[in-house]
Amino acid sequence: MSRTTDRLFGASSPLLIDGRLVPGDHRFGTIDPATEEVLGEAADATPADLDHAVAAARRAFDSSPWATDLALRVRCLRQLNEALTRHADELRELTIAEAGAPRFLTYGAQLDTPVADLRWFADLAERYDWERDLGRAAPMGLTSDRRVVREPVGVVGAITPWNFPHQINLAKLGPALAAGNTIVLKAAPDTPWCAAALGVLVQEETDIPPGVVNVITGADHALGARLCADARVDLLSFTGSTGTGRAVMRAAADGLKRVFLELGGKSAFLVLADADLRAACSYAAFAALTHAGQGCALTTRLLVPRERYDEAVRLTAATMGKLGTGDPGDERTVCGPVISARQRDRIEGYLKLAVEEGGEFATGGGRPGGRERGFWIEPTLITGLTNETRTAREEIFGPVLVILPHDGDDDAIRLANDSPYGLSGAVHGGDPERARAVARRLRTGTVSVNGGVWYAADVPFGGYKQSGIGREMGVAGFEEYLETKSIAEGVS
Known part of the structure; x- marks a missing residue:
């Protein structure tokens, strides 16, 4: 160096x-x-x-x-x-x-x-x-x-x-x-x-x-x-x-x-019933793992239709497992290390809490094998929680995604807004007008609709609530x- x-x-x-x-x-x-x-x-x-x-x-x-x-x-x-x-x-x-x-x-x-x-x-x-x-x-x-x-x-x-x-x-x-x-x-x-x-x-x-x-x-x-x-x-x-x-x-x-x-943020990624589920889950996995999840505006709650919950878990876990962790110097790496031993220990505390709250790991849940040096956490997808649990409500700041079921657009909006935070969010749906209507009801400072990128010099960035x-x-x-x-x- x-x-x-x-x-x-x-x-x-x-x-x-x-x-x-x-x-x-x-x-x-x-x-x-x-x-x-x-x-x-x-x-x-x-x-x-x-x-x-x-x-x-x-x-x-x-x-x-x-x-x-x-x-x-x-x-x-x-x-x-x-x-x-x-x-x-x-x-x-x-x-x-x-x-x-x-x-x-x-x-x-x-x-x-x-x-x-x-x-x-x-x-x-x-x-x-x-x-x-x-x-x-x-x-x-x-x-x-x-x-x-x-x-x-x-x-x-x-x-x-x-x-x-x-x-x-x-x-x-x-x-x-x-x-x-x-x-x-x-x-x-x-x-x-x-x-x-x-x-x-x-x-x-x-x-x-x-x-x-x-x-x-x-x-x-x-x-x-x-x-x-x-x-x-x-x-x-x-x-x-x-x-x-x-x-x-x-x-x-x-x-x-x-x-x-x-x-801080605990932003929600809403998948509507008419969305391309495979594309939406892949996008959500990528977003949650970018820079090892160390971004306040990253979407770390994935809300999917209840009737397709199991399928969404499989698709999201597969993408997270495929992305894995990698050397940050490699151009193919999406999820590198977390910043410090202190931060790694904090994330591991949340992973332990998730199990205590009734959650399970569809993928990840610990440190990746073969990495004896550095501060690493596996890409982790947590299932089986409700939106009332601490793991689903508090900012973890690591490569950890919580997946939750919803019962339609109104319920998805309710779950997304049921948070002390309001920094960002994402909506994926097949009908653009429907997706835009959902986005307008989210109590957040920024929203991505169907993959739109809001980050730019001329776009105001900030949050609602806490x-x-x-x-x-x-x-x-x-x-x-x-x-x-x-x-x-x-x-x-």
């Missing part, structure tokens, strides 16, 4: 604070989840490092031209896009090794697509209507010219997870910077190199002024809590578990900070990072 990262930072990655690459006084290891090999080291930030980063971001917002110079922001975002594109080969290998991401996904959501999305946000900033004239009016008999101005929020504290590090880091950084904010990015301890590479390229290959982007890596999760509580931070943008999202909201409450939260607050991506995601100012000028 050092050969891959030599051009970026060798075998030891730095922090980015106030325009300087800082080696840090302490270091921690980053591990290949497929082999447990120590890839190298990352700077382990201290509270003092975080304090310096926040101070730099505050100073850059308050005193640099960044917030007001649109042309500078657009130019710098395009430079960053070009820099990331130039280093795509190195970043691809780094992401496969550190995140355990399947190679095929790095040509999409794990790398290439979010890098390209930076161009979309640069273009949006150029064409955005930053000021809107409301015309002249005479409220209370006082003639006034009115306008509405959109301005950046200020300092953004961004806290990101490990499962799609580039996508989530850039989905926060791109719109936040395009809007004129400065940012402190606190990356997940499991994927520090992915974040550090971004920091290196910001510093070395763009004209982004010092302090506008600060990248913090560290093994201590308490750094995130400190960032949330810092009074100099104006907005918190968090992606992660619902439990941690609640903690972010509590920390933000004292200062009445704005928050964006993209949280899946979050606000939207990321699209114009709606860009506007999360803006304030609204109304100005009225008296006319004599």
Whole structure:
């Protein structure tokens, strides 16, 4: 791996604070989840490092031209896009090794697509209507010219997870910077190199002024809590578990900070009675196993017609068994390792719980044979549960799919919506209008109908209920990072 990262930072990655690459006084290891090999080291930030980063971001917002110079922001975002594109080969290998991401996904959501999305946000900033004239009016008999101005929020504290590090880091950084904010990015301890590479390229290959982007890596999760509580931070943008999202909201409450939260999911894949069952079950199996099920919007409850339940179990289990697990570096692999021993143990706890709740494994249920090193879980299909069980309701974040029977469209919708989450969903049916009608009744932020792909730079992403607050991506995601100012000028 050092050969891959030599051009970026060798075998030891730095922090980015106030325009300087800082080696840090302490270091921690980053591990290949497929082999447990120590890839190298990352700077382990201290509270003092975080304090310096926040101070730099505050100073850059308050005193640099960044917030007001649109042309500078657009130019710098395009430079960053070009820099990331130039280093795509190195970043691809780094992401496969550190995140355990399947190679095929790095040509999409794990790398290439979010890098390209930076161009979309640069273009949006150029064409955005930053000021809107409301015309002249005479409220209370006082003639006034009115306008509405959109301005950046200020300092953004961004806290990101490990499962799609580039996508989530850039989905926060791109719109936040395009809007004129400065940012402190606190990356997940499991994927520090992915974040550090971004920091290196910001510093070395763009004209982004010092302090506008600060990248913090560290093994201590308490750094995130400190960032949330810092009074100099104006907005918190968090992606992660619902439990941690609640903690972010509590920390933000004292200062009445704005928050964006993209949280957990237990999304349902609805197969209607008129669907091609074989195609739908194959699609559902593929979706649930992608990146070892480590995606908040992946569909992990499969709802099928009761009268075809047994057939659906056989078809889904066969596809999951065929896909299996594989080396994430192999272009054919769909399901690689999970990120850590801690995550593997958590998933195994749910597999044990599933049996205690009356479930059975149609395929999988443990660790795959022949893989003595690395953090592996077999693709697992659980049958025999109800929607009321914990295994069917809680986010597992592994290659685990629960299959449940339904008694028609209304019952399928009821089961899908009977969840504390509302992040995503999928509907497969033979009659497109029927499938669309079902999709419109789902209480989720995104829905795929008959294989449609909603992920794109211009599509807002976020959830209902305990899946979050606000939207990321699209114009709606860009506007999360803006304030609204109304100005009225008296006319004599």
